[in-house]
Every structure is written in structure tokens, then in C-alpha cells.
Amino acid sequence: MLRSLRFLLVLPVVIGAAAAVEAARDEPEPRPWVGTWTATAQVAEVAVYPDPGAAEPTARLQNPTKTGAALVFLVDGTDVRGEWLPVHLPLRPNGSTGWVRAADVRLTRNDHRLRVDLRARQLVFEERGEVRWRTPIGVGAEAMPTPPGRYYVKELVLPPRGEELYGPFALGLSGFTEAPKATDFAGGEGVLAIHGTDDPDSIGRRVSHGCIRVPNDVITYLAAHVPMGTPVDVE
């Protein structure tokens, strides 16, 4: 009788374990979350090379930048163990990459990503690989489209008083407009940004010179939560 009792007690455990093993076989292997790395310049000038150990740099970037912000890069990939780091560059043409000396920068991990869905005209906020929220946005007009590509947040700006065009904050991106008509918009260099707006009706429409317009409460949230170096994938 006790043998039967023991069998009854153990049976559910055995069945449960077998079912768990079977379920694990059916499900795809869960991919571990891999964040990104931000490299912040620690020297007054960062030399950028075409390859690790190349004799001559292809660019020398000033730190701080012209805006007064610290120079930051998004590391390309996740391997940061070597003496050289592949990085995305805040330079034309869009998509530029290069190599910097690891000794010239300080690395910090980042668990955030922003995704700009041009077709849906939505900004998607992701944290640790999970979508936290999405919001309608205004994007580049037909003649001045927001160029697709991988960019990153390079600076946070508080627009001067009297310039409500950008709303309360602007996050400067590493990319540039590719529309000839917008390369010198308002006397600037055609740098893309995610910013608020003084024209809430423009949200959800194709109205900008390439920048990404979000509601003012959204840019305020982003200013508080998005670290520099956060990837921005425009798709």
C-alpha cells in the first residue's frame, strides 16, 4: 500500500518534468538580451581610424563638440574587449563607422533603443529588448524625407527661449538629412534630431525637414530616460 502511495506522490512530478522537457524542445532557444555600449570621449581629441592600428586617422573629432556636449559614440557590435573599438560616427555620410582607441573613451552599458517606424509614423521605445510604448510622430516631408539608417543620440539640448519650434527638449542624433533643400535648414548643418514641437497638429504627418517630431510630454520623458549613445533605428 505504501508503495502505491509513493508511486502516486512521485507520478505527477515525473509527468511534470517530462512535459517541461518536451515544451523546452518545442520552443525556440530564448536569446539573451544583449544591450549596446556607449563610448564617451575622455580626451580632448579622438582620432578615428579606418582599421585597428592604421597609420593615419581619417578624422579627428573634438571633445567637447561644437555644442559643448561630451563627444559620444555608439559602439558597433558588442565585443569591447580589445584595444580598439568599432564605432558609429556622427559624420557624413550617414552610416559612417570607424575605429577608436579604447583608451580614449569610457564605456557604459545601455539597455535602451528607439525605433522610428516611418511607415506607421510611430516612435517605439524599447528597454532590454522589450517594447515599452509607442507614440505617433511627425517625420520628414516627401521632398525632405527622414533618411533610414542606424543613428544614435549624441546630445541633449534645451532649446533657447523664444525657439518653441523644438518644444522643451531636443535629442541631437548622429545622422544628417540627405535632402539638398534641408542641408542648411535655419543656418544649421542639417543634423537630425528628435524634438518636441510648437505645432501639435504636425504629429502623425509628413511635415518636417527630416527631424522626428514627438509630443512635448514624450520628449520630456525621453530627456529624462534616454542615455546618450542610445541607438535610433529609422526604418
Add this chain to the structure above:
Amino acid sequence: MWKQLIGTAALLGALVGPLAPATQSSSRAQVPELTATLSPLYVNPGGQITVSAIQGCPQPMQVFWSLGPGGLSGSAPTAADGRWIVRFSAPARTGTVPFFAHCAFSQGANAAAMYKQLSFTVVAPHPPRYTG
């Protein structure tokens, strides 16, 4: 036979046991949460930040503060009434930076009180013209 029954029960206990802690409530003692004030809330890289206690530490001790993992940190002795002021330069990197502080008698000692998290925002001093 009784040994077998006890053995089976032990097996089940071992399987179920690890779930138990998740259902128990934490018995950790709560430390007081105090308030401080920080200014300015918006600052340029390298600008001066001042943080001061609104509610002082429970007694004269040290206040330990940091700007989060890998960020600037420091400590300062409190006044006789437990109040304190710390000053530091804002980081070079723009963005919003958290400020954490707690009271303790020494580095690594248990916190006698924690301060509510504060934050400030480092902004670029020369705003460019974006594409709008």
C-alpha cells in the same frame, strides 16, 4: 517502508522548497527615507551642482552620495544636527543624471537613512540648428 515514505516526502520537499521564499514577505528592517534638495535642475557640462539636506541624518554621521553606477561619488560629514551640503561639478556627458545619498557611520556600513532619489539634467550649452 516508513523510510521510503519519508524519502518520498523529502524529495517533494526538495522540489517544492525553492518556491517557498518567493511567497514569504521580506522581514528586512525599513530605514527612514529622507528628503534633500538639488539645484540647478538644468546645468551645462562642468556646471556646479549643490545638494542639501531638507531632513538631516538621524544623528551626526557621514552622508555618502553617488551619481549612479560608474558615476561620480563622494562623502561628507554631517553637521551636529545631521544636515549636510555637497557640491560637485556636473558630468561632461549630456542627459539626465540620478543622485543617490544615504547616511551611515562609515563606507560600507548599514545605511541609517536613505534619501529619495533626485536628478538633474546636463544640457549642451550651445544649441545647434537641427533640421526642424
